[in-house]
Amino acid sequence: MDLSKLTISKARKALDAKEYSALELTNAYLTAIAEKNPEIHAYLEVWEDSAREEAKVADAMIARGESQPLTGIPIAVKDNILIEGRTASAGSKILENYKATYDATVVTKLKNQGAVFLGRTNMDEFAMGGSTENSAFGPTRNPHDTSRVPGGSSGGSVAAVAANLALAALGSDTGGSIRQPAGFCGVVGFKPTYGKVSRFGLMAMGSSLDQIGPVTKTVEDARIMLEAIAGYDAKDSTSLADSATRSGTSLEKVIGVPREYLREGIDADVLQSFEATLARLRAQGYEIRDIKLPSLTYSLAVYYIIMPAESSTNLARFDGVRYGLSVPAATIQEVYTKTRGEGFGPEVRRRILVGTFVLSSGYVDAYYRKARAVREIIRADFARAFSAGGGSSLGGESVDAIALPTSPVPPWKFAEKAVPLAMYAADIFTVPVNLAGVPAISVPSGAVVREGKDLPVGFQIIGAHGNEETLFTIGKDVERGF
Template identity: 50%
Template structure:
């Protein structure tokens, strides 16, 4: 057997090792399970672990490998799945008490696709309840810790997925991103996190939070791995009518790139560390011959308010389905109204209640024009502004987060401060554009992520550029 720590391999390295016979899929899976066993009590990345099923699956892959069958690149690769994505026959809780015993009756499309590839599902990861949060502290079941500093948050809402990959408990993970929920935890945990173009990946089988923003995407160690997982899960799906195919061709030489940097990256709310790393990244790109263009994207100042109006409005409608009648936890009372109210009051946590209330408020008569309608109009203006900018430049560069990973407990009682974590990521969800967070370096022991935003369906292009920026120094 190979002497390397198998859990530190990228998917591409592991895939090569499996084919070369350096180690088996069972050994690779056991190595990840070993890390879960050793570290997860402290980290809290997983809500459930599929030990026996994963080992059985690995054995099947090993048999195919020994018979020299041609296998897809993800065959035998242990992957963790955020617990708001359905896997048939397994609990899917969205980290909410209201679904704590809910078992999925079908596979999400992304799960079907990964199954066809022979990927090994190692377990379901923790998240902020219904993906509402930026720290994974809003889970009804446990807090996840950042593997780089256990006193700090791993980011959120896909914090369990990010911590699992960073700690070698899985080689890759799927997350979902509504306002930054893949990119921000990727940045906090030193990973590559991709939010694909809206519609590039089917949402069928993803528990809906804000349907016009939600996208599933990968968290991986490298840009090349991200590309591999993204290629396996993307594509039009008859079960999600907003899914679509798209094409994009662009030159990838850095020397010919025009990189737009919004002025806001150096402005209010951005920490000095992030300004420093933005400048470092810019210097590297300049050294490579890229042209840096300063962008005045005034819409960026309004992205977060627009996001919190529209996303909570959509959430208040999407979460109306959790009523205790057809599935999930039920607090049955004499009347229907009482059953609804008791089930929902006991089933939902505080952040979910806060967002349902806010969303209903901004949609209600008397406030609709001032909030919801105004936000929808502003969303159109921001979309147009980004489209225009992406004619002038090939991609937009920003830090992924306004600051470094914060301490557990620091922001949980201050919703606005917590929401500000999404300051730089929500625009990609408002506009539907693809965006990726790339780990560029460390500040002490804490990783720093930079975000690249590109035109629709430019994921391969962004990841190609991203691969040059990984761990710059």
């Protein structure tokens, strides 16, 4: 079987038709991993034995005629999603030896379908970063050019799918951590509506921003994965009622483009590629409409206040007492400071300190509360773009979706963005989506050339709250053009 051509849909048909068994499929991936993972470093740990056992169970399900969409499908899981009894380190020294005590809801759902878990994938420590260079266990390499980063923070999950070391993977997206690496590695990355997928068992980073989502090779596969993991969960108080999903909304085929936001900070050929994809959509009958999202300019600044504020709060739980690393010291105060000082890497420490500052007495109003207020303006801007505008003084743009490049630049070389702000700037097109809580997808859309190598470019489509369906429709139309 040719893994490079394989998708979930194709594997499903082949497994159900008994062309090959789930065990054979899993073995094919394990062989590919043994061969290529030492170079790519997508996986931090591979679970060969249990994967084979799970594949056998899947084969039995298929033999009984109980096959479900993901039965026997080999997938990879980001290292910040819990699987009971398995190490989950979030790419951090502080959790290097931590074993999860329960299954994340998404994992339970995948287990129930008989999916096969190949291993856990590398990531920027606690999902903080856009290159996977912040992993405490060494970076992942981009399969398209191993001298370049795969993007991040879900770099391992994305590289695994792109290098055919998994048929699909789970990632998490707080400010672009699924979409940006998917764009960098030429695969599909999906960030669902905030609350669409339960986060029970996902290590919290920015709680008002985090979402689990799929990394796949095709838009159809992303839909299959999303259907498997989505749904209300009583264990996640932010999870949405299933009725919040819009279905059957008619598509007017209008895509809005906030061109004022594309004027600077974007590589010329990346912009060219974006325009070329828009042109292809126009040829398929879409209207491409210029829209205004005036507050978008502030999203990066708002994000880099809210995210560190929430992260520093969430990471307060790592104190060397209940789990993870504990550095012995004379007093409890020193146990805290030494454990956190040794356990957290430089970027995590930096964000904890920024978060502590913006929440500190005297500055919380000017930074954190102000950022929350500006966030609401950003959210309102998005809502207005999608609304028909009846009764609104500003008028709605009534677009079906908004298009933006996934990243302003192609994947960069290792250590190229050593200055924190340089790395943060690459998140410019993805963070507004998390601030607004809306869904978005990154679909492969051609390539740009750097030093003689083709580097993938992602095309990002952003949908209205609860309307993932439109993204799948438009995403498939983008796919069709390539």
